[in-house]
Amino acid sequence: MKSYEFASLLCSRLCHDLLSPVGALNNGIELLGDEQDPEMRARCLELLGESARASANKLKFFRLAFGAAGGFADEVDTREARVAIEGLFGGDGRIQLSWMVDEPTMSKSALKVLLNLVLLAGDALVRGGRLDVGAEKHDGGLDIVVRAEGSRIVLDPELKKALAGDSAEDQIAPRAAAAWLVHCLVADGGGEVQVMESEEGILLFGATLPA
Template sequence: MGEHSLQFAALVGSRICHDLISPLGAINNGMELMGMSGLAASPEMALISESVDAANARIRFFRIAYGAPSTTQLLGRGEITSILKDMSRGARLTLHWDPVEDLSRSEVQLAFLAIQCAQQAMPYGGTLSVRRAAQRWELTMDAERLSLDGAQWDTLLNAAEDMLGDPATLPAHVQFLLLPLHAKAIGRDIHLLREDAGARLCV
C-alpha cells in the first residue's frame, strides 16, 4: 500500500465515522426526550441506551485510529483517557494511559492501533499499560495468557505489506496491517519484547 493509498484509506475511515456520528447522536437525543416525557425506564430502554453509548465510544476511538493522521492537531490527556475509558467499559482488560502531555493526532493514532493489537493478544483480559519513553510508545501487556502467535503478528513485526492482498487476512486484523504502515511513514520500527510476566510492544 503506497502513501496515497494509505491516505485514501484514512479518508474513507474518517468519512464513515463522521457519517455515523449524526444518527447515533439523534438516537441518543431521542432517548433523552423519551425519558423527559415520563416514559418509564425498562430493561429494553436500558439496553438501547447502553448500545448507543458503546457505539459512540467505538466511533470516537475509530476516528483517531483509522482516520486521517495529523502532526499539527493536538489531543489532550482528558480527551484521550475519556475515549479509552468509554471503550474499555465492561471489558476484562484494564487499561492505563500514563502520558500527561498533549500529543499529536498522528502519535495517538499509533498508540490506538497498537492498543488494538495488544488487545488481540489478551483475549482473557489482563492489564495493559501505555507510556512514552524516548519519544516512542511502550505498551506493557500483563496477563496470565497471551496470544502472540499467528500470521497477524508476523505481518506486524515484519511489515509484510503483501498481506494486504491475502484473502486469508481477516477484517478483525486490519490494525496489524495499518500500524506498521503508519509507523513507517514517520520513520518508526516495531519491536515485540517477551518478558516473564508478559510482553512489551514498542513503536
C-alpha cells in the first residue's frame, strides 16, 4: 500500500472519531446562543466542556498512536502513552484501566503498536469493562500484551484479518487502519502479532518485537 493511500485511511479514521465530539461542540454553541435560561446555559457550558475535553483527549492519543509525537528521539517516555490512554478511555468510568508497564521508555514504533492495540481492545468493549495493558523487555526485545474483559466484546473480523496481514492492501477499510498499522510495524520489525478470543468475554492481543 502506498504511503498516501494509508495516510488517507488514517485521516478517515480520525475524522470518524472526531465527528461526534466536534459535532457536539457545534450543537452546544448553537443552543447556547439561543438559550436564555441560566440553568440551561450552565448545562450547555458543561456539555461544551465535556466535548472539548473529549476532542482534546482524542487528538492527544491519535498524535501518539498515528503521528510523530515524542520528539526526534528514538525512545519515548511511556508515561505519555499512559496519560493518552487514560484520557481516551478512563474519563467516564465505562472502562477500568490497569497499567502494567514498568519500562520507562519505549521505541516509537513499539509505542505505536501498544497504543493501537489498546485502541482496538477499547473499541471492542462495546458495553465497557476492563483493559489491562502490559509490556516487558527481554534480551533487547519487547513483549506487549493488551487484555480486554467485558460482558460483550465485538471484534470485527476485518480487524482480525488486518492484524494477521491477511487483508488485501487495496481493500483495507478506514476502520481497520489501526490494525493494519500494527501489522506493518510488527512485520517490519520481524515480530509477530497474536489474537485470542474466548467465550468468557475476554479478548487478548499480544505482540512480540525482537531486538
